[in-house]
Amino acid sequence: MSAIHVIITLPFLLAICIPLFKKVWPGIHMGWFMLPLPIALFAYLINLIPVVMGGGVFHYSLPWIPSLGVEFTVLLDGLSLLFGLLISGIGSLVVLYSVFYLDKQKENLARFYVYLMLFIGAMLGLVLSDNLMVLYGFWELTSISSFLLIAFWNKRERSRYGALKSLTITVCGGLAMFAGFVLLYIMTGTFSIKELIADFSAISGHDLFIPAMLLVLLGAFTKSAQFPFHIWLPDAMEAPTPVSAYLHSATMVKAGIYLVARLSPLFAGSSIWLWAVSGIGLLTLAYGSYRAIKQTDLKALLAFSTISQLGLIMSLFGIGSAAAFYVGTSQYEFFTIATAAAIFHLINHAVFKGALFMVVGIVDHGTGTRDIRKLGGLMAVMPVTFTIALLGSFSMAGIPPFGGFLSKEMFFTAMLNIREMSFASMDTWGALFPVVAWVASVFTFAYSLLVVFRTFGGKSQFHQLEKEPHEAPLGLLISPLVLASLVVVIGFFPNLLSHSLIEPAMAAVYPFGLQPNESFVVHIEMWHGFTTELFMTIGVAVIGIAIFFLHRRFAWVNEPMELNVSLNSLYDHSLKGLDSGASWFTRNYMTGSIRHYLIYIFLFLTAALGLNLFLAGDITLKMDDFAPISFYEAVIITALVLSAIAVPFVNSRLMAIILTGMSGYMVTLFFVIFRAPDLALTQMIVETVSVALFLLCFYHLPNLKKEVVKRKIKLWNIGIAVSVGVVMTLVSLSVSGSRKFDSISHFFIENSYKLAGGKNVVNVILVDFRGFDTLLEVVVLGIASFGIYALIKMRGEENALNSQ
Amino acid sequence: MELYMSITIGVLFTIGVYLLLSKSLLRIILGTSFLTHGVHLLLLTMSKLKTGAPPLLGEEAQSYTDPLPQALILTSIVISFGVTSFLLVLAYKSYQKLGTDDMEKLREDTE
Numbered sequence: 001m002s003a004i005h006v007i008i009t010l011p012f013l014l015a016i017c018i019p020l021f022k023k024v025w026p027g028i029h030m031g032w033f034m035l036p037l038p039i040a041l042f043a044y045l046i047n048l049i050p051v052v053m054g055g056g057v058f059h060y061s062l063p064w065i066p067s068l069g070v071e072f073t074v075l076l077d078g079l080s081l082l083f084g085l086l087i088s089g090i091g092s093l094v095v096l097y098s099v100f101y102l103d104k105q106k107e108n109l110a111r112f113y114v115y116l117m118l119f120i121g122a123m124l125g126l127v128l129s130d131n132l133m134v135l136y137g138f139w140e141l142t143s144i145s146s147f148l149l150i151a152f153w154n155k156r157e158r159s160r161y162g163a164l165k166s167l168t169i170t171v172c173g174g175l176a177m178f179a180g181f182v183l184l185y186i187m188t189g190t191f192s193i194k195e196l197i198a199d200f201s202a203i204s205g206h207d208l209f210i211p212a213m214l215l216v217l218l219g220a221f222t223k224s225a226q227f228p229f230h231i232w233l234p235d236a237m238e239a240p241t242p243v244s245a246y247l248h249s250a251t252m253v254k255a256g257i258y259l260v261a262r263l264s265p266l267f268a269g270s271s272i273w274l275w276a277v278s279g280i281g282l283l284t285l286a287y288g289s290y291r292a293i294k295q296t297d298l299k300a301l302l303a304f305s306t307i308s309q310l311g312l313i314m315s316l317f318g319i320g321s322a323a324a325f326y327v328g329t330s331q332y333e334f335f336t337i338a339t340a341a342a343i344f345h346l347i348n349h350a351v352f353k354g355a356l357f358m359v360v361g362i363v364d365h366g367t368g369t370r371d372i373r374k375l376g377g378l379m380a381v382m383p384v385t386f387t388i389a390l391l392g393s394f395s396m397a398g399i400p401p402f403g404g405f406l407s408k409e410m411f412f413t414a415m416l417n418i419r420e421m422s423f424a425s426m427d428t429w430g431a432l433f434p435v436v437a438w439v440a441s442v443f444t445f446a447y448s449l450l451v452v453f454r455t456f457g458g459k460s461q462f463h464q465l466e467k468e469p470h471e472a473p474l475g476l477l478i479s480p481l482v483l484a485s486l487v488v489v490i491g492f493f494p495n496l497l498s499h500s501l502i503e504p505a506m507a508a509v510y511p512f513g514l515q516p517n518e519s520f521v522v523h524i525e526m527w528h529g530f531t532t533e534l535f536m537t538i539g540v541a542v543i544g545i546a547i548f549f550l551h552r553r554f555a556w557v558n559e560p561m562e563l564n565v566s567l568n569s570l571y572d573h574s575l576k577g578l579d580s581g582a583s584w585f586t587r588n589y590m591t592g593s594i595r596h597y598l599i600y601i602f603l604f605l606t607a608a609l610g611l612n613l614f615l616a617g618d619i620t621l622k623m624d625d626f627a628p629i630s631f632y633e634a635v636i637i638t639a640l641v642l643s644a645i646a647v648p649f650v651n652s653r654l655m656a657i658i659l660t661g662m663s664g665y666m667v668t669l670f671f672v673i674f675r676a677p678d679l680a681l682t683q684m685i686v687e688t689v690s691v692a693l694f695l696l697c698f699y700h701l702p703n704l705k706k707e708v709v710k711r712k713i714k715l716w717n718i719g720i721a722v723s724v725g726v727v728m729t730l731v732s733l734s735v736s737g738s739r740k741f742d743s744i745s746h747f748f749i750e751n752s753y754k755l756a757g758g759k760n761v762v763n764v765i766l767v768d769f770r771g772f773d774t775l776l777e778v779v780v781l782g783i784a785s786f787g788i789y790a791l792i793k794m795r796g797e798e799n800a801l802n803s804q
Numbered sequence: 805m806e807l808y809m810s811i812t813i814g815v816l817f818t819i820g821v822y823l824l825l826s827k828s829l830l831r832i833i834l835g836t837s838f839l840t841h842g843v844h845l846l847l848l849t850m851s852k853l854k855t856g857a858p859p860l861l862g863e864e865a866q867s868y869t870d871p872l873p874q875a876l877i878l879t880s881i882v883i884s885f886g887v888t889s890f891l892l893v894l895a896y897k898s899y900q901k902l903g904t905d906d907m908e909k910l911r912e913d914t915e
Contacts, residue, residue, distance in 0.1 A: 656834060682882070686885045728846070743872065761861065780883050791897050
């Protein structure tokens with residue numbers, strides 16, 4: 001149990017205490033009790049930065065299920081530390097924001113903070129786990145706590161829909177990832193990420209390498225809302241705004257990116273990984289930014305913007321993995337720039353997107369709507385909020401001097417570098433990458449402008465609003481102000497981050513890239529001369545501004561496209577289809593008719609037995625040692641067969657019963673012929689009693705009607721009955737024709753008198769050698785008689801039930 | 805002999821299954837007793853027919869027929885008798901309560 005184990009468990013412990021706080025101090029906003037914890041975690045992690053900068057890695061193990069190789073191992077290196085800081089830092093700000101955002105009286109705050117603490121703990125556990133199984137456990141816990149938070153206002157139908165959708169998609173991906181982890185375990189025999197990476201040469205040539213990689217990627221893509229699994233994220237915007245800001249922009253959606261970065265040393269040598277991660281990332285980037293322009297709801301716009309930015313980061317990690325092909329050459333560092341850009345943008349995005357969501361929350365609070373068609377001209381009434389929005393959006397658009405500008409330059413550099421690659425068909429297709437990236441950046445620029453100027457600029461139309469707009473209270477503004485100032489600080493002093501966070505994180509992504517005592521040098525400069533990237537950015541700005549001004553005029557261009565290409569309707573329809581397909585299937589075979597069920601049973605019996613007999617070639621018709629047949633036997637057989645065959649044809653119940661009884665007596669005669677005196681006796685008595693019972697009972701039943709059955713049904717019945725009969729005949733023949741080994745009966749015959757003192761061997765077997773059977777057979781008879789008694793006596797009580 | 809017995813068993817099974825598939829409850833119960841007979845004869849046939857005296861040691865014969873299947877069949881006869889009698893009473897009660905012995909009419913309304 002190390003300090004890192006403790007910091008993972010602390011949020012869970014605090015979550016347990018929340019009902020206590022509620023009881024003891026009901027008057028105080030629950031958020032104040034929560035606030036110290038993420039701040040303390042943040043401070044603790046900040047303290048670790050110098051150690052990690054010096055190349056230190058914390059690695060502690062705690063046995064959990066040692067027999068299965070599952071240990072609660074924590075690993076804290078540059079990458080985990082970066083995510084830990086984001087989680088605890090933005091977590092503190094979000095808790096503070098939610099104290100002022102959520103109403104103490106109207107909302108069930110205890111529930112909200114339990115979920116939120118659960119989420120913080122799960123997320124910390126996710127990024128700090130070294131064991132894949134533990135990581136998976138925390139991964140699913142983030143899905144579940146996110147599900148609970150999205151449906152926080154569970155009285156609303158849209159919230160429940162969004163929560164269910166996000167849970168379905170992320171859990172399906174999570175399960176695929178779980179399968180991928182199991183495959184990794186099969187290949188290496190360990191769940192530890194550290195040991196996996198050390199042993200990666202054992203994996204790279206393995207047959208299961210590509211399936212494991214694709215399954216893990218499926219998990220990462222669903223969690224990080226990559227195309228086409230992004231559809232849950234816009235619907236998750238039904239959550240309270242602090243949740244959207246925290247989970248669906250800064251932390252949880254980056255879990256997939258964390259996984260890609262964490263496992264990139266394992267898979268980076270594969271060109272499929274490079275193409276999948278960077279290709280899907282770029283596709284998501286372009287699609288998300290294109291769709292974002294069309295949204296009218298601010299939160300939906302930011303959701304699509306998150307999707308596209310996540311795609312950007314993902315594609316950068318994909319290109320960064322190309323460095324694995326150049327280990328040891330001078331081009332190595334050339335491609336590591338992409339990873340540096342990815343990590344830098346990851347931080348940037350968490351900061352500005354958190355601020356923007358909080359701004360939207362403030363606007364929603366202050367005006368009562370998030371629809372940009374109704375908003376406008378808020379600049380004058382909400383100056384502080386406007387400033388924050390301006391900083392966030394400009395950083396998002398990539399306008400200097402903010403952090404987003406720098407990461408965009410680095411992004412373009414990485415995209416241009418990809419043309420230098422000479423493998424995985426990158427030299428032919430690589431030219432597409434910068435083009436797509438540039439187009440997506442244009443859209444990004446345009447929607448960033450939309451966020452600010454549609455909301456805060458333009459004419460004011462306050463009469464359309466539900467409330468008189470006003471500036472938010474100070475408490476609500478603190479968190480976005482902190483984030484906005486971070487945007488500026490990162491913009492002006494990017495190298496503060498590069499040494500403390502980015503370089504250690506890169507060391508975690510490229511564990512083999514460094515000689516001992518060497519570290520990556522990332523130097524981010526604001527001005528790097530008149531390069532291609534700069535001209536690309538100027539182009540982005542010019543075209544972006546043009547799109548912004550033409551946006552309203554050309555709105556109709558977008559509409560039909562959106563209707564046709566809707567992944568949501570595909571998702572909804574396939575779920576509905578699955579549902580109705582399953583119920584159609586069940587309705588059609590679970591008919592409620594006993595005849596149908598019997599048909600299934602008999603068909604299966606015939607098929608299974610017949611096929612087996614046929615395939616095994618066991619139908620041996622050896623009749624050599626068959627006993628001869630005598631005249632009397634022939635007569636009995638004929639009588640039995642005739643009486644049996646006659647039963648289905650008679651229409652009087654008495655006749656049917658007598659014929660059945662007759663065949664029973666014929667069976668008795670067989671027992672006589674085949675030297676079974678006890679059987680003959682029992683069969684005779686039982687048959688007599690049965691016939692008497694039949695007669696007694698059916699005296700009360702209606703007369704047997706002639707069965708009016710359709711010809712088709714009758715033919716079916718005959719077919720099935722005959723096939724069962726034929727199969728049973730074949731079974732009987734092949735069993736009696738061949739015997740694999742001798743009977744054990746000579747033991748009974750030899751020892752019946754010696755050991756048990758009886759001369760009737762059958763009776764000795766029944767009560768001595770195998771007396772247990774007889775005991776239970778007696779029990780069966782007893783139960784049957786009790787059952788009959790109960791059935792007959794039941795009437796009175798049933799009437800009492802009916803009368804109730 | 806075994807060949808003819810096998811054919812007889814086949815016939816008993818055919819009739820039993822055919823009766824089970826019919827609509828009236830009476831026929832279904834009759835069908836079960838045909839199936840029972842078929843199974844008992846099958847058990848007996850499987851252990852070679854007529855290979856010696858009845859398994860009574862007082863006979864002092866050279867060889868006896870196999871006593872084990874006989875013990876099994878005896879157990880089975882009693883059990884199937886118990887089940888059949890219970891079924892009969894059940895049929896009687898269900899006819900009293902529901903007024904029909906048509907299995908298709910006893911179907912749960914699925915529509």
